[in-house]
Amino acid sequence: MLAPVEEATRLPDLEEPGYDFGGATFDLQDPDDREVVRFILSQALYGEATGVYCGRSLYAARSLEAARFYVRQAKQELAHLELFADVFRSLDMKPDRAHWVIRALSAHNDYYPLKVLMEHAIGEGMVLDIFKDLLLQTLPDADPRIPAVKKKLRVVCREEMEHVAWGEKETVRLLAERPWLRVPFYGLLEIQMAALPALVRAFRSRAADHPVLSHVEGFLAHVRSRVYAQGRRLGFVPESRPGLLARAWAMLVGVLLLARSQVARSRSQLPAIYLDELGFGRDGK
């Protein structure tokens, strides 16, 4: 059964602990640590660049509330992009190319239900894990440049929380409208979760004796279990994990929907609903 919208969506507390890094921080004077921080920030910068295209959801917006939200969000994502560029400059770093997993996870999708689920609900939820749990905890306050960076990051986190809450609200609405989306949504989530470990593979060899990197596996496990819990809360992840065959079926259906979405075009909505939405009644009567 689907949870009611109010129950399924809630705004997390910025100070609410997600994963606990136990006070471990990076050393921004150490060249190896700087490489790791540069890697993380490079993924964030790419994510924000593609995040600006949330503006494309405006075309599929079914209400003025949704239209207003996407216009506001696109402006916020553009500001986040510039803000991360400032962080690079203040730390005297140059961004690197984004990892293939990040490029795959943030690939643009024109099919509105998939964009809502993969980008707004799941994708931005994981972005928040990185910003709120990883960066806010592990960037060293002792470095004089970091307090200003964290101040900006907290602003970004608050806005990302709103984006996730909106994505969750829309996901619940779309699932109530089209319950068949549950299976492909679940399959796609399984695929995304299977791709995540590739992101941290490069750091595994250094993880054992590094204060932050030794948390990599624990943090990954936390993100995965949080995402599965989010999917259960939204009503498309089964309470207990299905067997291999059922998972493989869901993944296949998910891939087919993804393939279909590459040629799907969203339909414009506002011309059909603007009179109603503006309070003039249907057809202006």
Ligand SMILES: [Fe+2]
């Ligand atoms: Fe953002």
Ligand SMILES: [Fe+2]
């Ligand atoms: Fe966002």
